[in-house]
């Protein structure tokens with residue numbers, strides 16, 4: 057390749073990730089990492105010395121810079137907006153703080169119908185202008201697709217009800233089982249917020265959407281269907297046709313996949329517990345899959361990382377519509393170089409096998 061071709065190539069838009077989301081043929085397996093912008097990067101830690109996470113999200117130039125760090129360093133095939141699932145919850149009027157190394161903290165947890173009634177419906181242009189401005193800046197700078205995102209109702213509700221991270225979600229489930237009216241009102245309100253917010257992100261330039269339902273695996277399939285499914289179906293039906301593929305991700309969702317397969321979504325994010333061929337057997341061939349290297353593998357020597365990545369790829373690549381990712385986010389202890397080499401490996405191995 058001549059120097060000139062290289063420049064042209066670098067500027068051309070790389071749509072491999074979007075093609076994989078739509079189960080179209082690709083030249084190699086696209087890859088991005090959950091939490092690809094974060095504390096494992098010295099540059100991120102430096103920016104965090106100056107600004108809190110919430111402050112970064114309020115300064116579009118800095119927020120765009122943080123989003124771009126992994127694109128420049130890792131050669132990944134998609135960018136994910138730097139933000140947090142709790143940012144729009146704050147815009148609904150909830151007093152949220154995010155403590156690094158711990159998680160979201162809420163001063164006045166939701167308990168009663170009146171607490172739910174107090175939550176404001178958001179207007180993304182009016183309430184989250186900095187997020188939309190960040191997306192617009194990013195679209196000018198990026199030559200890979202930009203993923204927008206939201207937290208799903210159950211996962212958001214778990215923080216809003218517990219007041220912070222939780223092990224067993226006792227208060228959340230207590231509301232679900234004992235006060236279904238309050239619970240349904242909360243699901244409904246969060247569902248509407250998510251649809252409005254995702255439409256706003258896509259209108260501003262997000263090219264794919266990931267809905268994070270990180271803690272949904274704490275529910276049985278029967279309870280998922282009864283207490284969460286109606287809201288999820290409404291959300292995804294309303295997001296259908298917005299012109300951006302929709303990814304739905306959660307942890308510990310092995311038993312939920314047979315329910316998820318009835319949802320109108322494009323991509324299912326799988327954690328490391330379910331081998332990708334088993335996931336295919338559970339959801340069928342109408343979805344792309346994303347995942348699912350155990351993030352803990354990134355602490356191992358490079359040859360182990362590559363062996364484990366190969367095992368994941370050999371299962372994932374059996375069908376069109378596969379995106380390599382971790383089964384959850386990058387840990388702060390991971391070396392940047394490990395992810396650089398992993399990305400290179402995924403690209404080269406997948407293009408050699410094809």
Ligand SMILES: Cc1c2[nH]c(c1CCC(=O)O)Cc1[nH]c(c(CCC(=O)O)c1C)Cc1[nH]c(c(CCC(=O)O)c1C)Cc1[nH]c(c(C)c1CCC(=O)O)C2
Pocket residue numbers: 089090091092093094095104109136137138139140141142154155156157158159160205221268270385
């Ligand atoms: C559950 C959840 C949250 N936030 C998010 C989820 C869903 C995905 C998941 O399960 O990880 C989503 C999220 N949060 C963040 C992003 C940025 C984009 C990216 O992935 O690069 C994304 C996509 C920034 C962040 N959000 C947070 C950090 C930590 C670093 C910091 O404080 O600077 C980052 C980079 C803080 C946060 N925010 C949250 C937790 C539990 C924590 C603490 C955990 C930790 O400290 O590692 C809530």
